[in-house]
Amino acid sequence: MIKVALAGQPNCGKSTLFNLLSGLKQHIANYPGVTVEKKSGFVNFEGHDIEIVDLPGTYSFSSYSLEERVAKEFILDEDPDIIVNVVDASNIKRNLYLTFQLLEIGKPVVVVLNMMDVAKRRDIEIDLKKIKEMIGCPVIPASGAKKEGKEDILRAIIETSKASYTPFKINYEELEPYILEVENHIKTKSPKNSPRWLAIKALEGDKTIHEKFPETATIAQEKRLEFHEAYDKDPESFLAATRYDSADVIYHKSVVEKSLTKKTLTDHIDSIILNRWLSFPVLFLVVFLIYQFAIVYGYKVTDYTWPLLASFKNFIIAISPSPDFTKVPLITDFAIWMVNSANALLNYVPIFLILFALIAILEDVGYMPRMAFILDRVFKKYGLHGQSTLPLVLGGAFVGGCAVPGIMATRGIADERARMATILSVPYMNCLAKVPFYTLLLGAFFPEQMGLMMFFISTITIFIALIVSRLLTSTLLKTKETSPFVMELPPYHLPTIKGVLYRAVERVWIYIKEVGTIVLAVAVVLFVLLELPGLSKEQEAGYEKRSQALLEGFYAKASKTKYKDDLNSKQAVSDLINAYDDYRAKRMIISPEKAAQMDEKFKADFPKEFMFIKPSSEDKDAMSINRELRKLSRDRRSILQDIKNDKIESSLLGDIGRGLEPITKFAGFDWKINVAFLSSFAARESAVATLGTLYENNKADNMRAEEAMSKHSGYTPLHATAIIIFMLLTPPCIATMIVVKLQTGSYKWMLFAIFFPMSLGVIASSMLFTFGSIFSLSGVEALAVFYGLVVALAIILATIPQKRINWSGGVNLN
């Protein structure tokens, strides 16, 4: 088996080439301890087994980004036989820098000049033979997009594996004696790897190597100082300069770019898209279109996908034990609760599929890096990075999104400080699942100013995120590593359907997998907390009496009909009412055309009951049973609702909610709101359901949950504003927090990501509520003031330079 590591800079088409080389036999896992994906492929070519491992794309091999660390560790620990370096032929100059770093590793290298078609189109002439002679390794032209070069590459791999190899060596002139000293020290430590490479890395101050070889690290540090004293240069910049020079020599000797002066199509498009005046309008247009397609049309799609989820729910109900009139078996209650939690999540799948497909298209076309470029100017002021754009957009800047894929997307950010800041600010974005909650509150308290309030809510989040990021980067994250914005603007190209679908499905799958498992786990915990300790003996007896009375009433009416013998037991009535409710639930999600078909099926499944569910107009007795049945069904629902309310009120979660009242009262929250917030932490949607349940009116008056809330709760719009602000600031859900843990690699940061926003939320909403009360502001005024303050703070922070200017003096001509 020949073990091959595939390395290259981002955007060089490495993934396409990997797919081309390895075909369908791929294995995807994570690199140990991190979320960076490790893809391996297996091929058999001309009788040789080859394993290809796709290393993460890296610009260099000497900074400390997660990707580079992972790539280095792979080479250190897994000792590949051959390194295949994928080079973007249309951008050869910069790519060659990495090539030299790879050559230095001391393993045979095969250089693949990918995107030869693009290079040709741009009139770039490359002398392959010359490069091959100069760097002493096979150079293979290829085009992953056009599926060209597979066999040549595999053949070169096999030939290289058989050929003899003399270690590659760059002459580092004055650094050489130092390299030799460190090399002598490290020689015995890691027989698998080239001691010269390890020595160079150690001198470069490479953390990965230092951590692996702590003794050598001490010596290397000494040598670094000595070199610095002798030549007044840092080894890392000296090494980098030498490599750049070497890359430059190759470029000048072997590449002729005829079209340097000619404007490409990409240049023409960029003159509009990156234009000083047009760039922002174009950006907003793009965001607007994403919103239209993903959110507006996405919701329309859910009209068609919802029935699938509903029938899944009906199916689960059907296979669970059926209720004995008002006694619902615990297992049935549990099953419905779980299905509801899962469905709430799955209902978003079409929206996310469209959203992520559009974002994949933007990435493929090449607009994403340009968006990052445009926004970098703004983001930099807040300690973020141009590359923070994608995570923030996925997380829901402006249009709503989901923080889970947003935080997952931060792994591409090379700047460690900006990456941490992005991870910690994405949860402030507009979580789609928070929206129904806002709508509920706005509908209850601000029916007139709904549009304005929604405008405040949906635009304030980005400002809050910027402020938080700025605060964190100038305090807690101050000491984190930063790196300059090196992002290349690749030429525009048409996206492939396969690539777009693959990435969209992949991200949706992450959403389902990560969010789904956690939501279900939390749903179980919440169910227990809501279910325990359950009804008291007296309450139970009371409900038993109520339902008995209902049944008696029904028997009495039924006894006046010819069906009296069929309907005189609790069992028979229970069966009938279950069948009736089942019928109504199914009818709700079926199209009118299919109703007749469904009736037939019900008739077959429930021969005895169906005549009462849908009586024929000739049968007066069945009609009157049907009337009673409807009444009975309604009354039963009332009892079930009351039972649910009583259960919540005495539940453990209710106790916790009441326990928090002393703190939350400053923000105006009573225990019911607390319970809603607590239960909503599983998935945001459940806040609405819980609040609805808590404020549901027992009497059958014509009121919606929100109306009931505004009339009966004694809440003012100012309360509602305080709740909204708290909601804006609190993290979306537990799943998000788990992803924070995954991406930061630390529970400390996860806890920080939970408690910092929460404290911020409690403080902000308490202050708003208190000052609002003092100055007797209305809810809208209070939110407007808050909005103004946040925007002003964001703008002020932008004008304060992040780095202090700590020099002075100069020529004073006066």
Add this chain to the structure above:
Amino acid sequence: MKKMFFIALFATSSLFAHTALMSCFDNGDGSVTCEGGFSDGSSASGINFLVLQNGNVIESGKMDGHSEYTFDKPEGDYEAVFDAGEGHKVIVKSSDIAL
């Protein structure tokens, strides 16, 4: 900024996360009952309900505490409308309300 304002304003108009649902039954006694609801299981009580005939509103009210509305069956063709705001309307035609 202006453009952003419009986008955001637009973004607010129809952001419900659930789908509106309604089914209607002829009760056989000259009345029709419609039951409303939402895909996420939230109650439809208090949601506006209309009965239209030839484009005229002949009956209007709100869904009751059980998310239901019962009305006298009009002569001729009519439409029952569940109106939970922009993008959340369900219309059921009389021809689809069978006994």
